[in-house]
Amino acid sequence: MKMTDPVKSFVKNNSACASVFQELNIDFCCGGDVSLQNACEEKGLKTDVVYQRIMALKSSPSDEKDISGLTPGELTVHIQSTHHVYLKEALPRLTALMEKVCQAHSPRHPELKPLQTVFENLRADLEPHLLKEERVLFPLIVKLERDFSGLQMQAVAGPIRVMRHEHDEAGLLLKQMRTLANDYVAPEDGCQSFQLLYEELRKLEEDTHLHIHKENNLLFPAMERNEEVPVGF
Ligand SMILES: [Fe+2]
Ligand SMILES: [Fe+2]
Incomplete structure (x- = not known):
């Protein structure tokens, strides 16, 4: 490298x-x-x-499964069972925590209300995004792995384009959240819930970056490479 x-x-x-x-x-x-x-x-x-x-880093940390040898279909299962499961649990929990912190601290911390709005926009984008992947794109990828056809491969191009665009949108919202939340450094007068909220939002960002990386840089290119195979191959 x-x-x-x-x-x-x-x-x-x-x-x-x-x-x-x-x-x-x-x-x-x-x-x-x-x-x-x-x-x-x-x-x-x-x-x-x-x-x-x-x-100098050793390869994959022990808590991160080695995904280098997975086929695209297996990768969709991995992504769904780790990152999608995490988001479905974390997003509602963070909505409640955000509301609690806003109620207690927004008079002294005016940045919290816009942060809550951006977070809710992110949630409103991500939840249907996960469903589109789980109901449309991922089953198509699994199906194509079993039943290879150059013609059908082209069917994934449209959904992948849409998913990439939605990832960019989510990436922008995460950036806005980080700016509003002062790089997730909680203020000195912030209570434990405030600190927990920033810790959890940082984790949300980290997990989502890794999640999007696996889709944009590993899963989608694997399908796009296949897509170039001529019909009838
Ligand atoms: Fe995903
Ligand atoms: Fe995605």
């Missing part, structure tokens, strides 16, 4: 890089086509220091 390689390829090569990029606020999912060098320069980070740090 070279410093001029795109950020997403480092995570593709070793998913342990995701947590370092997350910590440094380097986008590796929707904006992952930027080279490591350019991403570091943009954030005012020393490229060689970041490069050495990520190259």
